[in-house]
Amino acid sequence: MLERFINTLYPLIEERSPLPVLYIPGAFMVLVFGYAIGPDPIRTTTISLLLVLFALRRPCYTVGNTAQDYGLSGWFIVFVLLFLDFSATNPRWVGRRDESSSRKDNESITRRDPETWPQRLAWALRLATTLRGIGWDWEVKSVPRHLEADFSRLKFVGKRMLDLALHTLVKLISLYIIGFCGAIQQDAPSSSPWMGWLLRVVENWCGAIWSWNTVGVGYVAISAIAVLLGMSEPWEWPPILNSVATATSVRRTWSVAYHQILRRTVQQPGIRLARLLGFKKGSIPSRYIQLYLAFYISFCIHWWQQYVITRGDKGEFAFFMMQPLVITLEDSVQWVWRNAINPKRKQDLLWFEIAVGYAWTFTAFAFTLTPFVKGMVATGIIGGSPEDAIAMLLGQRHGAKYLQYWH
Incomplete structure (x- = not known):
């Protein structure tokens, strides 16, 4: 309405x-x-x-x-x-x-x-021009370790060009797989419901990989240009994405592993609202007000982006508002687990916690990504650029040939 x-x-x-x-x-x-x-x-x-x-x-x-x-x-x-x-x-x-740097600003x-x-x-x-506060007194949390901070300008640019090539290659491979899965998915439900579900999971995760590397492509390109032109220095451009190994839960995927471009933008309103309502920092009400409001603001931003091109929601609400629900469930299970195990066994069971965390994170995104990725593909956001469209088209053609071969 x-x-x-x-x-x-x-x-x-x-x-x-x-x-x-x-x-x-x-x-x-x-x-x-x-x-x-x-x-x-x-x-x-x-x-x-x-x-x-x-x-x-x-x-x-x-x-x-x-x-x-x-x-x-x-x-x-x-x-x-x-x-x-x-x-x-x-x-x-x-x-x-x-402090180890000889540079004094x-x-x-x-x-x-x-x-x-x-x-x-x-x-x-x-x-x-900074959205993470690098060099400012409000730097966001979980900025990845910067191993290239002391590189010379040319060495930094050269490394970022290699990163650009890698991100581009992985992005195109993910688009090829999305196109391939999309072509054979039309036949999968009638032949095997399980195959249709598996194809959807693969497509969802390829959509996530596409997003991950699209962010990476833009960031490394901008950072290389800024440093090459002398507009900034290598230390001002730590990696935008953290190691995938840090994604041991859905909460950590968003807060540690994924980019922090909008971190302050979506967090500050929740922090200020919690303070206005008188909730103490770190309290449960404060924590979950920030969580839910952050994802709601993120939804609003993505919904507006979608509205500009389609005049409607294409899965943004379902995806972004499922995330705080999943994280709330995740927090509850973790709380029960921490209070149920013997503290002396905590270190011995660490490997088990990490393994379950990875499995849970994979499964949670495999399901919750469905509406978002479907909308992004349907509206041409995924596969919208010329090179992306070629990769998807190639995957669709090979998927169609695969169907012809088996039929």
Whole structure:
């Protein structure tokens, strides 16, 4: 019903106008300017309304590519949330805090410290271009260990180019498998229900692998360009993704293994709400308010991205709101287990906990990914770029040949 009302405010998908060239840069510069001028009731309200206007007008436009429309549209909501968050704080640039480094940056530079407008804008631009707080006093948790921090610029860029090639290769392989499974899945339910289920599990996990490596591709490319052009240094670009080995639970998959690009964006509203309601830090109510609100905000961002290209939900609500439910169940089982076993046997049973954790994580995502991956494939977000489409088409052709061979 809400979607029907919202739909009356926007043109039909096929009637959208081309996205103005300065639309995205304009919204970003409003964010930077808002950081630079500092918090004030009138200023904060004005900048917030401008950013909200940019976000609300986004469904009226298209860049002509479904995948790009999806990927770019969510940032306008992120800009609003980031600005509101930092308007209530005073972020500080502290530079590299690694004591083993010979580099010594200026410490504790706040918005008020730069004396000229160019300096203040430079400070604001640096704040707006980091989403994990690397070099700031608000660095998010679980940033992966940075083994390339002391590389020379050329060595860093060379390593990132190798990473780019690897991420691209794995991404294309996953798309090929999705195409292959999609082709033979049409026949699987009639021949074997179990085969249909197995194909769906493979397709779901290939969708997750595609997402993992798509994030990796974008990040390593941007980091290599920024370092090569001298805009930043290698230590400012720790890995965006952690080791898969850290994904021993659904909670840890989201909080440790997967990227932290939106970590502060989705966490801060829950933290502030819990404080407003008077719940102590670390208490159960505070913990689960943050958990559920974080996934709800993540759902809203992804729903808006999908709305821009389809005018509706394509599995976002089912996927993102199942995650906190799964994590709540997971936490309950872990609590029972910790209180049931003898503390003296904890170390001996560690291998068992890890094995069960991996199995549980695999199974949980195998099922909960279904609506999300189906929607992403159906709308062309997965397989939307030319090279991705070729990989999927090749998989579909080989899947069709496979069916012909067995029939």
